[in-house]
Amino acid sequence: MQPMAKGNSYGAGPSTRQLRVGELIRRTMSDLLMRGEVHDDALARMSITVGEVQITSDLRVATCYVLPLGGKDGDEAVKILARNQGELRRLIGRKCGLKHAPELRFKVDTSFDRMDETRALLNREDVRRDLDKPDSDTDGEADES
Template sequence: MAKNRHSEGAGPSQRQLRVGELIRRVLSQVLARGEVHDPELNAMSITVGEVRTSPDLKIATVYVMPLGGGRREDAITALKRNRGELRRAIMRDMSLKYAPDLRFLIDETFDRMDETRALFDREEVRRDLGGDDAEEEA
């Protein structure tokens, strides 16, 4: 039985990465220019950090973060409410066979970076990593 390369834990294909980045750019521009007919969404400054597409390119998971990290649920609600208009913008600016179904999630990359920094600042972690003493000896 032949194995599907995606079932082996392989990463996204070059095509998935390329299409995801193009969708990210289009959505970023549409949101930055306030092209959506929703005053509440246009009043928010939303960063589109990453877009991951399914292997068949029919689903695009969009990772977003409102400026300052506040009003996360409001941003997701507004984006979901305007999903159709955002899909049309993608189709207008890109030449895809199908408009992907957009799913919006909060981009937690920044939260994880803060947690990692805090972890490395802990005394016992610095000691285990060699800390300042190892730098002075080098």
Template sequence: MGRNRFNQGDGPTQRQLRVGELIRRTLSDVLMRGDLHDPDLAGVSITVGEVRVSPDLKVATAYVVPLGGKGQDEVVKLLARNKAELRRMVSKELTLKFAPDLRFRVDETFDRLDEARRLFSSENVRRDLDD
């Protein structure tokens, strides 16, 4: 069954996924190289776990976490403060009609993985799995 612009309830389109991944890679490269002119972000290692793009490709939400997980909220605020410069850098790399508005959120995937590991290592769960 073909997808059209009215059928958005099935999750992201291939185009949204492709653009999100391109933005993720570009943001990762920019942050890794330290291209931003903000001394507060100098030397901070930030992982961009995922970028979700709106159906119209005008809003991109980047899920980020600093190395070690410390100061997550502060890193999100610093990135938001620099979003105009980051948007300009991303738009230089991508060939989109419009540069998406960048938003930043804490990537909680790692926390959920830690919680899942903790649950699977609990004695009750291991006993149930062995049965």
């Protein structure tokens, strides 16, 4: 097996450290937004959920997946957060006690849309019929073709 190229997103997945720091940033970001600690009137008028934070292996870039309450105006929320990226980065660095606060990038969280699409797919009549069909290969033997 050949080694993966640096920066390739297909690998063993995030390390425990990446997951731990990503979750710390997610909780801190949620807390900052909930408490209104960022001085922006447009941001204060929005209730934003931080669903996930993915961080690069060098901990230099954190991608925050966000969604406003109600699921509307996601692009507007991303623009407002990007506009306040410097202040958020400074606050996160201070509150998390990180040596280097990562660059923050924001994307609309589409996981709820994907869940709805999956649910709709599983509820389709042809899929339900296939799922309800009993397996014909119940004796444990594989097809010998």
